[in-house]
Amino acid sequence: MPLSRNTFITQLLSSDKTSKVCKSHLACAVALFTITLGMAFLLIIITIFVMRLYDKPKRSIAPNWMHSFERKFRKIKLKLKCNTRRVSPPEQQNDIEDVRQIEETDRVKKSTPLKPYSNKELAEFFDYFLFVAYTVLYIMLLSSVPILAKVRYDKATRK
Numbered sequence: 455m456p457l458s459r460n461t462f463i464t465q466l467l468s469s470d471k472t473s474k475v476c477k478s479h480l481a482c483a484v485a486l487f488t489i490t491l492g493m494a495f496l497l498i499i500i501t502i503f504v505m506r507l508y509d510k511p512k513r514s515i516a517p518n519w520m521h522s523f524e525r526k527f528r529k530i531k532l533k534l535k536c537n538t539r540r541v542s543p544p545e546q547q548n549d550i551e552d553v554r555q556i557e558e559t560d561r562v563k564k565s566t567p568l569k570p571y572s573n574k575e576l577a578e579f580f581d582y583f584l585f586v587a588y589t590v591l592y593i594m595l596l597s598s599v600p601i602l603a604k605v606r607y608d609k610a611t612r613k
Contacts, residue, residue: 482603489595493588500584508577516576524571524579 507516571579 479603479607482599482606485602486596486599489599493592493595497588500588504577504581504584507573507580510573512572514573515570516573520576520580521570524576527579527583 507520510516
């Protein structure tokens with residue numbers, strides 16, 4: 455009796471070991487699909503948030519937490535930029551004076567009320583910040599899928 459393609463596939467799928475492997479790959483595919491849809495949903499929410507902030511009229515001011523978050527982020531970014539940049543000795547004196555000026559302006563800013571950022575500036579900041587955060591999260595989640603597949607494959611073939 456000649457073997458057809460269907461009998462070969464039926465025998466292949468009927469073995470216990472192969473069915474466990476197929477189920478583990480299917481589970482990883484479902485996890486990948488779920489991650490992709492969840493991240494697409496998150497991206498839609500982020501886009502709506504940024505667009506609503508961008509389109510607000512000039513007279514409406516964004517909440518204080520947005521302004522303080524941007525200020526803290528810019529301050530950290532400035533400190534990191536100053537620490538990581540290599541300078542030659544003549545430039546170092548200028549940088550020390552600049553840092554002193556920044557510290558003095560920080561003291562002055564703490565005593566005087568801060569001018570709020572415009573909504574467009576906040577939207578630009580949050581667009582950039584959330585893009586970076588989203589990209590890092592997405593890469594981390596997608597890189598975990600092959601690891602999950604390998605673990606499930608090893609578990610299915612071990613028994």
